Amino acid sequence: MYKLKNIIIIIFACLASNYVSAQEFIIKGVVFEKGSNLRVALAEITNQRTAIGVGSNDLGLFQLKAKLGDTLLITKRSLADQRIIVKGTQDVIIYLIRESTMLDEVNIIGNTKKQDLEDIKRDFRNKGVYNGGKSSVLSSIFSPLNALYNLVGKDPKNARRFGRYADNEIKQSQIDVYFNQSIIKNNTELRGDTLENYMLNFRPDFEKAQYWNNYDYIKYIKESSKKYTDTLGKGK
Known part of the structure; x- marks a missing residue:
């Protein structure tokens, strides 16, 4: 009886182990x-x-x-x-482990795209362009010459244009982390021109994707790529 009980315990332990590993x-x-x-x-x-x-x-x-x-x-x-x-x-x-002792230039500099954009913004500020080329009420009161420069100067116009560009670049770089050729190739059969066309036409909007995680992106890639390939089939 004692041996039978031990055998039953061992069997249940093996089943439990197999269940966990599966x-x-x-x-x-x-x-x-x-x-x-x-x-x-x-x-x-x-x-x-x-x-x-x-x-x-x-x-x-x-x-x-x-x-x-x-x-x-x-x-x-x-x-x-x-x-x-x-x-x-x-x-x-x-x-x-790095394959060679030669460091890429980007690693030597150590700058990300976001840091580069911030550096350019700093250059604008050093030229006297503040607040992205927009004058606040207080700056207009206490720094009237700077406010006037922001209204009519060439650099302020460029600063406003750059501000819009920088914001968009930072948003797009967040999408690039998950929506890129390597990840799409790993999760679809798309290659070559069809892959490039898919990435161009099915790139997710930042407003929709800003709260996504890895699995949200993979789910989107699988569903949208199927929709894309189905469309290609109809075209034939």
């Missing part, structure tokens, strides 16, 4: 460059079992569905590929 869960992680501890944005993380991939965001963070035992492939240009096996539901830290 369940998908969301694994979270962060990608660093080894040696510098810089977070790696736009790294591609692909579950090789499902062939579904996501990109790391500006902070190097990502989320991806996985099961115990799955292999994740992490790739990034100029950094060596890395593979890890999912051994649990805990968050993972991934270190990628």
Whole structure:
């Protein structure tokens, strides 16, 4: 009787273990460059079992569905590929090794697009253009000459134009983190001209996508690409 009870316990333990390993869960992680501890944005993380991939965001963070035992492939240009096996539901830290000691110019400068845009805005301010080329009531009262310059000067007009451009560029760069060729290729069959046309005609609006996460983008890519390919089929 005692042996039978032990056998039943072992069977239930095995069944429970198999049930846990068969369940998908969301694994979270962060990608660093080894040696510098810089977070790696736009790294591609692909579950090789499902062939579904996501990109790391500006902070190097990502989320991806996985099961115990799955292999994740992490790739990034100029950094060596890395593979890890999912051994649990805990968050993972991934270190990628630079393939050569030569640093890209952009890494030496260390500027992001947002920083570059802020630098240009600072140049406008140094020229006497304040508030993006718009004079506030207080500045008009206490700095009438600056207010007049903002109204008639050439640089203020350019500053206003740049302000609109900068805001749009920052918004579009947020979309580029997830809506890019690598992620779309990982989740669709689109290639070449059809891929470029799809990206041009189905790029999501920032107002709609600003609160999306990885899975919202993947869902959108799968649904909109199907709509796109269905349209191509009708055209034939």
